[in-house]
Amino acid sequence: MSGSRKHKAKMSREKQRKKPPYMSILFMIIVIAIFGAAIYLIMSETALLEPVNRDAIKMTITMAGFEPNIIRAKAGQSVTINLINPDNSHHTDGGGVHNFILTAGSARVNITVQPESQKVFTFTPTQAGEYHWYCDSCCGGSENPGMHGTLIVA
Numbered sequence: 001m002s003g004s005r006k007h008k009a010k011m012s013r014e015k016q017r018k019k020p021p022y023m024s025i026l027f028m029i030i031v032i033a034i035f036g037a038a039i040y041l042i043m044s045e046t047a048l049l050e051p052v053n054r055d056a057i058k059m060t061i062t063m064a065g066f067e068p069n070i071i072r073a074k075a076g077q078s079v080t081i082n083l084i085n086p087d088n089s090h091h092t093d094g095g096g097v098h099n100f101i102l103t104a105g106s107a108r109v110n111i112t113v114q115p116e117s118q119k120v121f122t123f124t125p126t127q128a129g130e131y132h133w134y135c136d137s138c139c140g141g142s143e144n145p146g147m148h149g150t151l152i153v154a
């Protein structure tokens with residue numbers, strides 16, 4: 001008699017411990033939402049932009065640095081760069097903004113490219129030599145060895 005009552009009490013305690021079904025549905029919705037957001041971020045990260053000026057030097061700038069990071073020019077001849085920034089604004093460091101800062105003799109360039117956009121700019125180096133450009137908006141800026149490039153003027 002008392003044994004059967006004990007058994008019933010144990011059964012009801014086990015029933016109480018079971019989670020209500022809507023909790024697992026809610027959990028599934030949260031999991032799907034998180035995966036969806038992650039896939040969206042990964043896909044938008046790799047959004048490729050076609051250069052607007054095909055005669056310009058095509059250059060990309062991402063958190064990995066400039067590509068290419070060496071360009072050659074001739075003194076007195078203009079250089080036109082189509083700088084593409086495929087990074088999105090979800091980057092916590094610098095918000096996906098990059099820039100191109102260069103001083104080559106009397107030529108001074110300071111260009112900012114917003115996330116997922118591009119800019120075309122022209123400058124004319126006047127003297128032969130090696131000059132460095134850099135980005136100072138992310139990853140330690142000019143202190144980051146990856147955020148540099150070299151302009152070789154002959």
Ligand SMILES: [Cu+2]
Pocket residue numbers: 061062063097098099135136137138147
């Ligand atoms: Cu940068």
